[in-house]
Amino acid sequence: MDTSTSALTISLLCLGALFFSLWKSRRQRTSRTLLPPGPKGLPWVGNVLDIDASQPWVTYEEWGKRYGDLTYSRVLGKEYIIVNSEKVAHELLDQRSSIYSDRPRVPSVDLLGLGFTTPTLPYGEEWRRHRKALHLVLNKKESLKYGTMHLQRAHGLLANLLATPQNYEDHFAMFSVALIMELAYGYSVTSEKDPFMANIVQLLSLVVEVATPERSALLGAFPFLAHIPSWMPGGFWKKRANDCRQLVRKVLDDPVQYVRDSMVAGTAKKSMVRDIFQGKEEDLDLGLDKERVTKEVAASVFMAGSETTTSAMLVFLLAMVLQPDVQRKAQEEIDRVVGTDRLPDFGDRPNLPYVEAVLLETIRWIPVSALGFPHTTTADDTYNGMYIPKGVIIIPNVWAMTQDPVRYPEPKVFNPDRYGGKLEDVTLSPAFGFGRRVCPGNHLAEQSLWAVIVSMLATMQIGKATDPSGVEIEVTPKLKSGGAIRPETFPCSIKARSAKAEHLIRASTI
Numbered sequence: 210m211d212t213s214t215s216a217l218t219i220s221l222l223c224l225g226a227l228f229f230s231l232w233k234s235r236r237q238r239t240s241r242t243l244l245p246p247g248p249k250g251l252p253w254v255g256n257v258l259d260i261d262a263s264q265p266w267v268t269y270e271e272w273g274k275r276y277g278d279l280t281y282s283r284v285l286g287k288e289y290i291i292v293n294s295e296k297v298a299h300e301l302l303d304q305r306s307s308i309y310s311d312r313p314r315v316p317s318v319d320l321l322g323l324g325f326t327t328p329t330l331p332y333g334e335e336w337r338r339h340r341k342a343l344h345l346v347l348n349k350k351e352s353l354k355y356g357t358m359h360l361q362r363a364h365g366l367l368a369n370l371l372a373t374p375q376n377y378e379d380h381f382a383m384f385s386v387a388l389i390m391e392l393a394y395g396y397s398v399t400s401e402k403d404p405f406m407a408n409i410v411q412l413l414s415l416v417v418e419v420a421t422p423e424r425s426a427l428l429g430a431f432p433f434l435a436h437i438p439s440w441m442p443g444g445f446w447k448k449r450a451n452d453c454r455q456l457v458r459k460v461l462d463d464p465v466q467y468v469r470d471s472m473v474a475g476t477a478k479k480s481m482v483r484d485i486f487q488g489k490e491e492d493l494d495l496g497l498d499k500e501r502v503t504k505e506v507a508a509s510v511f512m513a514g515s516e517t518t519t520s521a522m523l524v525f526l527l528a529m530v531l532q533p534d535v536q537r538k539a540q541e542e543i544d545r546v547v548g549t550d551r552l553p554d555f556g557d558r559p560n561l562p563y564v565e566a567v568l569l570e571t572i573r574w575i576p577v578s579a580l581g582f583p584h585t586t587t588a589d590d591t592y593n594g595m596y597i598p599k600g601v602i603i604i605p606n607v608w609a610m611t612q613d614p615v616r617y618p619e620p621k622v623f624n625p626d627r628y629g630g631k632l633e634d635v636t637l638s639p640a641f642g643f644g645r646r647v648c649p650g651n652h653l654a655e656q657s658l659w660a661v662i663v664s665m666l667a668t669m670q671i672g673k674a675t676d677p678s679g680v681e682i683e684v685t686p687k688l689k690s691g692g693a694i695r696p697e698t699f700p701c702s703i704k705a706r707s708a709k710a711e712h713l714i715r716a717s718t719i
């Protein structure tokens with residue numbers, strides 16, 4: 210090639226590149242005009258001042274009414290699309306799951322040393338390994354094998370409620386954590402001072418304290434906050450994060466060592482960790498990563514499963530305080546089907562449709578993961594002519610979906626009769642998420658909630674607390690958010706329904 214031909218080739222290539230980049234930026238600008246509608250925000254901070262930080266799901270629900278099923282917003286430099294319709298969430302997150310299954314990076318999670326947890330992992334090989342291990346031990350058939358464990362733990366809860374009903378929040382939390390300890394490691398927690406349990410409870414409360422949405426957003430916008438020394442004002446992060454990282458190591462290692470030791474001694478009970486260790490290599494395909502992945506998924510189920518379960522139990526209790534008629538109707542059904550000489554078990558479940566409807570309504574009325582878990586797109590997309598950019602954070606507003614007045618008339622009322630004879634499968638509720646990221650603990654969660662609900666209804670009378678002069682204290686539901694949303698503490702009365710019920714509780718926990 211002579212000099213003049215090379216010069217011409219180079220010029221043409223440069224020209225081509227220039228045209229391509231002009232075309233691309235024009236196309237991007239055109240696409241941006243097609244973003245879903247949403248509230249206008251201020252420069253850079255975006256819509257931060259438009260959102261009610263104490264209950265963002267309500268703000269997003271209102272935006273949904275104003276702008277439609279998809280709402281675009283910008284907060285502190287990050288782009289969000291809020292999905293307010295269950296149908297649209299299925300169309301995007303389920304049917305196009307190959308590009309809607311990533312998670313946004315949350316700086317506070319990495320800072321706390323929690324980047325290994327399944328819910329926070331990016332969509333990729335490592336996440337697939339986790340899901341394979343979780344599926345092996347939490348699929349529907351395997352989950353059903355834990356029925357006796359759920360009931361025994363539920364009976365223990367009844368005994369605790371009988372002894373100190375005013376501490377109902379602590380008892381619910383102890384139930385959830387102890388249940389997951391038993392499921393994950395085959396380890397029976399008998400007291401709140403148990404060392405494994407104490408570590409996990411401390412870790413969970415640190416996570417809730419440090420990883421609240423507001424703090425995470427702040428750290429996302431101002432990453433330098435993570436580097437302020439712990440003794441300086443604003444160095445809060447560093448101090449708490451150091452504590453957290455040390456605890457994480459203990460929570461990962463100590464209980465798994467317990468399972469290893471009990472397997473050697475031949476005393477290991479059925480558990481997730483034991484079953485993964487004994488799982489066939491061809492089913493798991495974990496190779497040398499088996500030990501590490503097993504530790505990580507076992508710790509992940511605590512992060513994802515305990516607070517959500519506790520919050521759902523609080524929602525049920527609140528509903529029973531507010532709706533004595535529902536309680537009466539469920540108790541009549543249990544008395545008719547089960548009688549009063551024994552406690553209900555899973556064999557009774559198909560014959561207790563009203564109790565099933567109470568469970569469904571508990572999940573719907575106040576969905577504890579009101580904003581689901583955020584997903585992120587890994588490619589540009591369009592939906593009904595709207596542009597959905599690569600990397601945008603997708604928030605499924607489960608709250609708006611379960612409060613849809615067309616599907617659920619008078620959505621604010623806790624009304625199990627709304628399902629009529631058509632009981633939906635609890636695990637298909639939007640409350641358990643969407644697509645490839647759907648909650649892998651959904652079968653287990655619905656079983657533990659059923660065990661708690663049916664056992665409490667069979668034996669306890671739940672109602673309003675009374676003041677010293679015997680007047681009932683009215684309860685106005687208020688919600689607070691942490692990892693999951695839950696009702697704020699409310700006064701209530703929890704007593705045995707009868708002397709016979711009290712005897713059944715005591716006999717079941719000997």
Ligand code: HEM
Binds near residue numbers: 343513583643
């Ligand atoms: C009432 C109880 C529960 C509710 C409402 C709930 C809800 C959810 C939701 C909404 C997600 C996110 C789904 C998505 O990204 O679209 C999720 C993820 C997850 N849940 Fe649950 N959950 C509950 C209990 C449990 C339990 C008991 C376990 C374990 C035994 C568990 C383990 C997980 C895990 C590991 C993930 C992460 C999945 C992933 O990112 O691939 N959850 N859950």
